[in-house]
Amino acid sequence: MAEKITPRAENFSEWYQDVVLQAKLADYSPVKGCMVIRPNGYALWENIQKELDQRIKKTGAKNAYFPLLIPESFLKKEAQHVEGFAPQCAVVTYAGGKELEEKYVVRPTSETIINSMFAKWIQSYRDLPLLINQWCNVMRWEMKTKLFLRTTEFLWQEGHTCHTSLEEAENKTRQMLEVYKNFAEEILAMPVWMGLKSESEKFAGALRTYSIESMMQDKKALQAGTSHNLASNFAKAFDTMFLDQDGKQKHVYQTSWGVSTRLIGGLIMTHSDDKGFVAPPRLAETHIVIVPILAQAQMKDKILEKATELSKTILERNEIKSLPYNIKINIDADETKQPGWKFHEYELLGVPIRLELGPKDLEKNQVVLARRDLDKKEFISLDILPQTIANHLVSMQKDLFEKAKKFRDQNTFQTYSYTEFKQTIETKGGFCLTAWCKDPVCENKIKEETKATIRVLPLDSIFQEIPEKEKCIVCQTKKPAIRVLVARSY
Amino acid sequence: MAEKITPRAENFSEWYQDVVLQAKLADYSPVKGCMVIRPNGYALWENIQKELDQRIKKTGAKNAYFPLLIPESFLKKEAQHVEGFAPQCAVVTYAGGKELEEKYVVRPTSETIINSMFAKWIQSYRDLPLLINQWCNVMRWEMKTKLFLRTTEFLWQEGHTCHTSLEEAENKTRQMLEVYKNFAEEILAMPVWMGLKSESEKFAGALRTYSIESMMQDKKALQAGTSHNLASNFAKAFDTMFLDQDGKQKHVYQTSWGVSTRLIGGLIMTHSDDKGFVAPPRLAETHIVIVPILAQAQMKDKILEKATELSKTILERNEIKSLPYNIKINIDADETKQPGWKFHEYELLGVPIRLELGPKDLEKNQVVLARRDLDKKEFISLDILPQTIANHLVSMQKDLFEKAKKFRDQNTFQTYSYTEFKQTIETKGGFCLTAWCKDPVCENKIKEETKATIRVLPLDSIFQEIPEKEKCIVCQTKKPAIRVLVARSY
Numbered sequence: 001m002a003e004k005i006t007p008r009a010e011n012f013s014e015w016y017q018d019v020v021l022q023a024k025l026a027d028y029s030p031v032k033g034c035m036v037i038r039p040n041g042y043a044l045w046e047n048i049q050k051e052l053d054q055r056i057k058k059t060g061a062k063n064a065y066f067p068l069l070i071p072e073s074f075l076k077k078e079a080q081h082v083e084g085f086a087p088q089c090a091v092v093t094y095a096g097g098k099e100l101e102e103k104y105v106v107r108p109t110s111e112t113i114i115n116s117m118f119a120k121w122i123q124s125y126r127d128l129p130l131l132i133n134q135w136c137n138v139m140r141w142e143m144k145t146k147l148f149l150r151t152t153e154f155l156w157q158e159g160h161t162c163h164t165s166l167e168e169a170e171n172k173t174r175q176m177l178e179v180y181k182n183f184a185e186e187i188l189a190m191p192v193w194m195g196l197k198s199e200s201e202k203f204a205g206a207l208r209t210y211s212i213e214s215m216m217q218d219k220k221a222l223q224a225g226t227s228h229n230l231a232s233n234f235a236k237a238f239d240t241m242f243l244d245q246d247g248k249q250k251h252v253y254q255t256s257w258g259v260s261t262r263l264i265g266g267l268i269m270t271h272s273d274d275k276g277f278v279a280p281p282r283l284a285e286t287h288i289v290i291v292p293i294l295a296q297a298q299m300k301d302k303i304l305e306k307a308t309e310l311s312k313t314i315l316e317r318n319e320i321k322s323l324p325y326n327i328k329i330n331i332d333a334d335e336t337k338q339p340g341w342k343f344h345e346y347e348l349l350g351v352p353i354r355l356e357l358g359p360k361d362l363e364k365n366q367v368v369l370a371r372r373d374l375d376k377k378e379f380i381s382l383d384i385l386p387q388t389i390a391n392h393l394v395s396m397q398k399d400l401f402e403k404a405k406k407f408r409d410q411n412t413f414q415t416y417s418y419t420e421f422k423q424t425i426e427t428k429g430g431f432c433l434t435a436w437c438k439d440p441v442c443e444n445k446i447k448e449e450t451k452a453t454i455r456v457l458p459l460d461s462i463f464q465e466i467p468e469k470e471k472c473i474v475c476q477t478k479k480p481a482i483r484v485l486v487a488r489s490y
Numbered sequence: 491m492a493e494k495i496t497p498r499a500e501n502f503s504e505w506y507q508d509v510v511l512q513a514k515l516a517d518y519s520p521v522k523g524c525m526v527i528r529p530n531g532y533a534l535w536e537n538i539q540k541e542l543d544q545r546i547k548k549t550g551a552k553n554a555y556f557p558l559l560i561p562e563s564f565l566k567k568e569a570q571h572v573e574g575f576a577p578q579c580a581v582v583t584y585a586g587g588k589e590l591e592e593k594y595v596v597r598p599t600s601e602t603i604i605n606s607m608f609a610k611w612i613q614s615y616r617d618l619p620l621l622i623n624q625w626c627n628v629m630r631w632e633m634k635t636k637l638f639l640r641t642t643e644f645l646w647q648e649g650h651t652c653h654t655s656l657e658e659a660e661n662k663t664r665q666m667l668e669v670y671k672n673f674a675e676e677i678l679a680m681p682v683w684m685g686l687k688s689e690s691e692k693f694a695g696a697l698r699t700y701s702i703e704s705m706m707q708d709k710k711a712l713q714a715g716t717s718h719n720l721a722s723n724f725a726k727a728f729d730t731m732f733l734d735q736d737g738k739q740k741h742v743y744q745t746s747w748g749v750s751t752r753l754i755g756g757l758i759m760t761h762s763d764d765k766g767f768v769a770p771p772r773l774a775e776t777h778i779v780i781v782p783i784l785a786q787a788q789m790k791d792k793i794l795e796k797a798t799e800l801s802k803t804i805l806e807r808n809e810i811k812s813l814p815y816n817i818k819i820n821i822d823a824d825e826t827k828q829p830g831w832k833f834h835e836y837e838l839l840g841v842p843i844r845l846e847l848g849p850k851d852l853e854k855n856q857v858v859l860a861r862r863d864l865d866k867k868e869f870i871s872l873d874i875l876p877q878t879i880a881n882h883l884v885s886m887q888k889d890l891f892e893k894a895k896k897f898r899d900q901n902t903f904q905t906y907s908y909t910e911f912k913q914t915i916e917t918k919g920g921f922c923l924t925a926w927c928k929d930p931v932c933e934n935k936i937k938e939e940t941k942a943t944i945r946v947l948p949l950d951s952i953f954q955e956i957p958e959k960e961k962c963i964v965c966q967t968k969k970p971a972i973r974v975l976v977a978r979s980y
Contacts (some may be wrong), residue, residue: 027610029606031557031559031561031603035605036556039553042552046553062529064529067526068579070521089586092595095580096580097631105523117517128774135629137626141586143586257757
């Protein structure tokens with residue numbers, strides 16, 4: 001028997017855990033803070049990798065692989081970097097039966113080890129830009145962990161690029177942010193805000209950090225990807241230099257950018273419901289499940305035969321073939337389980353489309369079709385089934401995005417007074433679009449008094465003056481203010 | 491200017507290093523024994539992953555991900571396993587700013603941590619077989635390292651399966667060995683022997699280890715993949731049990747199997763030559779390079795235009811599209827480099843087919859075609875170019891395999907006396923097919939006196955009696971002997 005899923009309205013955090021565990025997306029491991037990504041969850045990661053890897057390669061980056069271990073001394077070469085990451089590092093002190101002379105940290109991120117190689121590989125401006133990406137595991141020793149969202153070890157991609165000018169590095173930083181935005185919206189159906197992080201929230205060692213921020217169904221924000229302009233901070237620490245066209249040796253300008261298995265957590269908290277996981281069709285491992293109704297013994301063979309034929313016909317049709325991903329169909333002919341049990345099971349697993357096929361349907365040349373995100377069943381004539389399925393897959397992807405976007409927009413508020421702002425955060429939750437004077441004192445006050453943080457300075461308003469009458473939400477003085485998006489977050 | 495590659499005949503080991511470094515396949519890192527896999531090398535790994543992953547999935551296995559760190563106590567639960575791996579482990583003793591209560595080892599292989607999860611997931615025979623695969627990094631602290639072939643950290647896939655019977659586990663072990671053999675031969679064009687390892691050479695914790703063994707151009711053997719029947723050794727250590735149909739709780743029977751980035755080393759040492767790397771077409775990142783001859787200024791635009799048109803035409807043609815992999819074409823229009831320099835560069839990089847296009851060729855509606863593994867140039871009419879290219883790609887793949895197989899077979903000797911055997915190993919090198927009585931004393935004598943080891947008991951002769959007159963090559967007594975393949979190895 002399936003276990004009960006805690007409804008979202010009752011306890012969102014327990015609902016999340018129930019979905020992850022019962023849909024077998026991930027599990028707790030015996031290693032503190034580390035998760036096991038089970039096949040159902042890993043299939044999502046494989047699809048994320050496939051889609052995102054293509055997009056990254058289109059920008060000219062190539063994949064490579066750098067060591068897991070980083071000499072402790074490397075981390076210390078960039079002052080801000082070591083301050084930010086050292087407290088979270090796991091350290092190898094002993095190897096091959098001996099105490100090590102130099103300790104190694106398990107990479108929390110790879111700017112330092114990669115720069116040690118870049119310094120060796122780059123000679124002149126002809127070697128630039130150098131665009132590298134790495135898919136790997138990283139480790140950050142977290143105190144409070146949550147499956148997918150914050151784990152001691154996680155999987156990610158980290159891009160690292162070198163350029164001849166700060167401007168080119170800035171352009172690359174923004175380009176990759178756009179890649180993440182498009183990927184999140186098109187493939188994960190997860191609408192995001194793009195923006196700049198405040199100084200206090202930027203990556204340890206960066207000049208500037210940009211991020212994409214998404215709203216979960218509990219109205220909290222999730223930072224879903226980051227892109228950093230590193231200027232020459234790491235290049236100076238590692239002497240990563242190039243001979244410029246003017247004959248002078250100069251430090252390269254760099255960027256780094258990454259998204260991780262955290263995206264799977266975001267995906268779940270954006271689309272799933274009280275029945276379980278909901279997979280956007282573009283990420284689903286299995287798109288269609290056919291449940292043959294086998295109660296009548298004399299009809300069994302005929303129904304199974306028809307199910308197989310249907311599956312074949314669907315896959316052969318051009319409407320299906322022309323979708324931008326390969327469709328997988330599962331026929332569940334297990335007779336030890338009842339159809340009702342199966343309906344619940346595939347809802348829990350998030351399969352986008354369920355087809356039921358019984359003796360009556362066979363007679364009427366139809367199937368019963370249920371779409372995971374809609375609360376109804378339709379009878380569909382087999383003549384129009386492939387086209388209907390293709391239409392549903394396309395519109396389900398679109399509808400999930402639209403629904404999430406509408407939810408986000410309905411829960412994004414413009415606030416002008418601190419009282420109104422605090423009240424909004426406390427009672428309504430969601431995102432507040434407001435004004436801030438750039439003073440860390442005001443930023444801290446927000447954090448301490450509301451537990452909300454400045455998520456980003458929205459990209460489209462970074463360089464826009466905001467109306468003069470609108471003052472910093474906290475201090476309300478005449479200091480020029482900028483637009484900020486504030487929310488409680490994961 | 492390109493550096494000189496040491497000829498194979500002069501120093502095979504230096505030749506290998508020259509090819510790896512100059513073709514930018516990998517590089518040394520500042521972390522002892524760890525390599526950096528550069529984009530040219532990583533592209534090969536990506537193609538290996540893509541091809542092998544499909545084959546693994548066809549056997550029913552699904553991918554998942556388990557923690558990098560393994561509690562030290564887990565390793566100790568299987569006595570042979572800890573004995574085999576503990577001396578090679580890197581140990582995390584410190585994390586998050588604190589000394590750890592329980593130390594963690596960086597996974598040298600994942601049988602233990604995976605069994606801790608299997609024990610939780612498996613309830614009854616209905617959950618079996620359970621077929622899991624993991625693509626990840628592992629770490630074994632090696633003293634003597636060599637790029638790709640033996641590095642402290644390497645990338646691999648490790649399959650882990652659970653079954654209801656020893657027989658089923660044995661079948662799975664052999665099935666995966668076959669998958670590796672077919673993959674190595676079809677994709678890497680690397681002929682292999684399949685066989686059983688002797689007791690002294692088997693995996694720490696296995697009942698039986700099978701491997702595929704390949705011959706390098708220096709006639710040494712390379713173990714290119716292993717498949718283990720673990721029986722219930724780990725299941726007993728971790729209480730991985732299932733309720734069988736007879737109502738009894740039983741330990742599962744398991745297998746594990748893996749291949750690693752070592753395959754890239756094998757690939758290089760099988761096919762490459764004194765000019766550099768040779769990529770079998772099925773693994774190549776770039777299949778065709780077009781070098782336009784741009785010396786005549788007034789012809790430049792026309793030639794570049796033709797090169798672009800050619801590239802497009804080739805990719806559109808059915809002969810090319812029907813190849814079982816996507817063809818990538820690179821047009822090198824860089825005018826700061828001479829054509830001759832480029833010819834050498836692409837030979838170094840191993841691009842299977844080079845097309846040269848100059849003013850004369852344009853006039854004659856032809857190109858010059860050079861295939862990486864042949865020592866000649868051909869003039870090919872543009873009318874038959876796509877078909878000619880398709881034919882060359884197919885025959886190059888086949889020819890590389892045939893050449894390697896011929897080389898291996900010519901260097902595999904049947905020996906009957908110990909003197910003859912020793913002399914063969916010393917003077918000719920290569921593989922010796924001979925007889926062994928299964929006594930570890932005889933096995934050790936071979937190892938100590940010749941530095942050769944029993945690579946495998948060839949699969950096709952494991953259960954075959956060998957002629958009675960043929961005695962153990964070492965002791966020559968009347969004990970029944972079995973067929974073994976002996977060689978010096980990497």
